[in-house]
Amino acid sequence: MNETKSSQKQNMSGLMVLLLFGIFAVCILSVLLSGTRIYDRLTERDKITFDTRSAVQYLATRIHQAENAASLTLESAEGGTMLRIAQAYGEELYETLLYCHDGWLCELFVPAGEEFEPDAGERILPVERMIGTIDNGLLTLSVADENGEQTISLLLRGGEVHP
Numbered sequence: 001m002n003e004t005k006s007s008q009k010q011n012m013s014g015l016m017v018l019l020l021f022g023i024f025a026v027c028i029l030s031v032l033l034s035g036t037r038i039y040d041r042l043t044e045r046d047k048i049t050f051d052t053r054s055a056v057q058y059l060a061t062r063i064h065q066a067e068n069a070a071s072l073t074l075e076s077a078e079g080g081t082m083l084r085i086a087q088a089y090g091e092e093l094y095e096t097l098l099y100c101h102d103g104w105l106c107e108l109f110v111p112a113g114e115e116f117e118p119d120a121g122e123r124i125l126p127v128e129r130m131i132g133t134i135d136n137g138l139l140t141l142s143v144a145d146e147n148g149e150q151t152i153s154l155l156l157r158g159g160e161v162h163p
């Protein structure tokens with residue numbers, strides 16, 4: 001009789017260990033699955049805003065490459081605003097034009113004063129529109145696409161471009 005109770009206790013111990021192991025495994029799986037869902041949501045959100053953020057950072061980099069604040073001008077264009085960056089190469093003056101055309105942020109490098117052909121620009125990133133202003137040395141550019149809008153403001157002072 002003692003052996004029967006002893007073996008029942010061992011069986012119960014074994015079942016408790018298996019039950020605890022099962023509960024532990026279910027907890028680990030639920031944590032992993034919830035972490036996977038969170039990671040998927042974050043990566044999807046980042047994919048959605050990648051192009052807009054990249055366009056804003058691209059514009060900021062091009063502005064920082066300008067020789068001085070006086071070489072930057074804004075003017076109206078079909079996709080909102082066109083940014084002109086003047087630069088001299090030897091005796092010649094050239095302009096880099098950054099603008100939106102047919103749903104793309106485009107860049108065109110031309111001799112100063114040359115006729116502007118929107119289709120001639122190189123497509124950089126998909127962007128619906130770009131709006132910009134310069135007010136008391138503060139350059140503000142807003143770039144929008146179907147996923148949202150990003151804005152960057154840069155202070156133009158002392159002939160240099162500062163973030």
